[in-house]
Amino acid sequence: MNYWILGILIVLIFIFLFVIVANNNLNVASLKVEEASSDIDVALEKRYDLLTKMIDTVKSYCKYEKDTFSNVIAIRQGMTIKEKDKANKSMDDAFSKIHILAENYPNLKASENYKMLQSSIADCEEHLQAAKRLYNANVSSYNRLVVSFPTSVIAGMTAHEKLPYYSIDSNKRNDVKIDI
Amino acid sequence: MTKLDTLKKYKNNAQSLHLFGIIFMILGFGLFAYFMLAQISSSYYTYVINYKVILMAFTPVVIGFILLLLYARQYKKYRFAYKESVVDYALGKVFDDYEYEPHSGFSLSYVKKMGLIGLGDDFKSTDFIHAEYKDVDIVQSNIHITRQETYTNSKGETQTRTVTIYLGKWSIYTFNKNFNEDVICVGCNFSDSRVGGLFTSLNKVKLESDSFNSVFKTYTTDNGHTAFYLLTPQVINELLIIAKAYHYKIMYAFIDNKLHVLVNNGHAYFEPGSIYSKISIEDEVNKIIKETKNNKVLIDRLKLDNQLFKGGY
Numbered sequence: 001m002n003y004w005i006l007g008i009l010i011v012l013i014f015i016f017l018f019v020i021v022a023n024n025n026l027n028v029a030s031l032k033v034e035e036a037s038s039d040i041d042v043a044l045e046k047r048y049d050l051l052t053k054m055i056d057t058v059k060s061y062c063k064y065e066k067d068t069f070s071n072v073i074a075i076r077q078g079m080t081i082k083e084k085d086k087a088n089k090s091m092d093d094a095f096s097k098i099h100i101l102a103e104n105y106p107n108l109k110a111s112e113n114y115k116m117l118q119s120s121i122a123d124c125e126e127h128l129q130a131a132k133r134l135y136n137a138n139v140s141s142y143n144r145l146v147v148s149f150p151t152s153v154i155a156g157m158t159a160h161e162k163l164p165y166y167s168i169d170s171n172k173r174n175d176v177k178i179d180i
Numbered sequence: 181m182t183k184l185d186t187l188k189k190y191k192n193n194a195q196s197l198h199l200f201g202i203i204f205m206i207l208g209f210g211l212f213a214y215f216m217l218a219q220i221s222s223s224y225y226t227y228v229i230n231y232k233v234i235l236m237a238f239t240p241v242v243i244g245f246i247l248l249l250l251y252a253r254q255y256k257k258y259r260f261a262y263k264e265s266v267v268d269y270a271l272g273k274v275f276d277d278y279e280y281e282p283h284s285g286f287s288l289s290y291v292k293k294m295g296l297i298g299l300g301d302d303f304k305s306t307d308f309i310h311a312e313y314k315d316v317d318i319v320q321s322n323i324h325i326t327r328q329e330t331y332t333n334s335k336g337e338t339q340t341r342t343v344t345i346y347l348g349k350w351s352i353y354t355f356n357k358n359f360n361e362d363v364i365c366v367g368c369n370f371s372d373s374r375v376g377g378l379f380t381s382l383n384k385v386k387l388e389s390d391s392f393n394s395v396f397k398t399y400t401t402d403n404g405h406t407a408f409y410l411l412t413p414q415v416i417n418e419l420l421i422i423a424k425a426y427h428y429k430i431m432y433a434f435i436d437n438k439l440h441v442l443v444n445n446g447h448a449y450f451e452p453g454s455i456y457s458k459i460s461i462e463d464e465v466n467k468i469i470k471e472t473k474n475n476k477v478l479i480d481r482l483k484l485d486n487q488l489f490k491g492g493y
Binding site for chain 2: 036119122126131137140141
């Protein structure tokens with residue numbers, strides 16, 4: 001009889017330890033996703049700042065194009081992934097408009113300020129892309145924990161749900177293919 | 181006499197000295213063995229045989245030893261001449277502007293500071309190169325590290341042997357992006373790495389490329405952002421192609437805005453081959469040109485000359 005109690009106790013201790021470890025793993029993975037998400041915020045904010053500077057530069061050269069950039073969505077704290085994506089796309093549109101405009105204003109294109117901003121934006125986009133990829137890699141690890149047994153049981157009990165991925169530009173996604 | 185003629189002369193001299201040295205040694209030891217056997221079979225002539233042994237067997241051994249000593253001196257001259265003529269000439273064919281110091285290399289303190297590889301018991305660094313290609317700074321040096329190991333032989337005796345733990349090159353290139361955190365990718369066949377391990381303070385990162393993760397372990401000093409920033413899908417692809425050529429005996433370290441490429445493939449770069457090899461000087465030159473051009477290939481593949489990301493605010 002005592003052996004039965006001892007056996008049940010050992011099993012209970014194992015279950016208890018497993019719950020703690022699984023819950024910790026889920027929390028750490030979730031934290032990593034949050035960190036990566038804030039990385040995206042930082043990159044988006046920097047991109048937005050650069051875009052604002054770029055618009056100011058463009059306006060000083062092309063005074064009749066002021067209304068062209070009125071649709072850019074401002075970056076704010078606590079945006080969802082969908083909202084961030086939308087804001088980023090609006091910035092993409094603004095940048096492409098600037099590029100088209102610059103073609104018609106050679107003085108703008110040749111200005112040192114414009115060149116420096118372009119370089120900063122290129123670097124900022126690399127950071128943004130890196131942040132998105134890191135976010136997706138962390139979401140992938142987290143989602144794997146959420147859906148795979150036995151951690152899925154703990155995930156269900158502790159309200160850990162699958163998280164959405166951040167959309168990566170299709171041309172960048174294609175680049176991931178490794179061909180040796 | 182041109183530098184190449186001098187080189188050929190040194191090579192021929194070294195060859196002759198080595199060959200005759202070996203012949204004399206074999207002759208001496210052969211005679212010694214012969215007289216020892218004769219002594220065993222007939223103890224009557226013991227005194228006479230001992231006298232003959234000393235005179236007939238040890239004279240060729242001494243001559244052979246002197247010839248081999250002369251060979252060692254001649255080979256050193258040949259090696260120096262090889263570096264100063266063949267290697268220098270080949271480097272001139274690859275780079276317009278370069279600096280080559282055959283007998284200098286990275287300092288022990290620098291390698292220690294980097295903390296990427298073990299230092300063993302004996303550290304040598306030679307063939308220092310500083311060159312530029314498409315405005316990308318290249319610094320390279322050969323590294324040879326050995327360690328004394330004790331082992332027990334079949335008779336149960338404890339003996340010491342010298343084991344090479346690093347033999348290869350270490351190249352450094354200025355990178356086309358600025359970064360503050362370190363990222364280190366250790367190839368699966370790279371031995372003597374001091375990166376990672378159980379008690380490392382570095383974070384292990386998994387990239388989205390399974391091909392890359394299967395042959396490289398990636399470590400970073402931040403949460404992984406810098407690794408994803410530097411290792412873009414295009415860069416990953418190129419790094420894999422380069423690593424495959426070195427059978428993954430390679431380490432990439434992104435430190436202080438520079439890319440360090442460490443190759444520990446047991447190959448002594450810029451060293452002359454065997455004195456008996458039939459390879460012509462022209463082939464030797466071509467071999468070095470090919471090895472050195474790999475620096476240019478790496479810069480082109482990784483587009484390290486692209487300054488787009490460095491010129492901003």
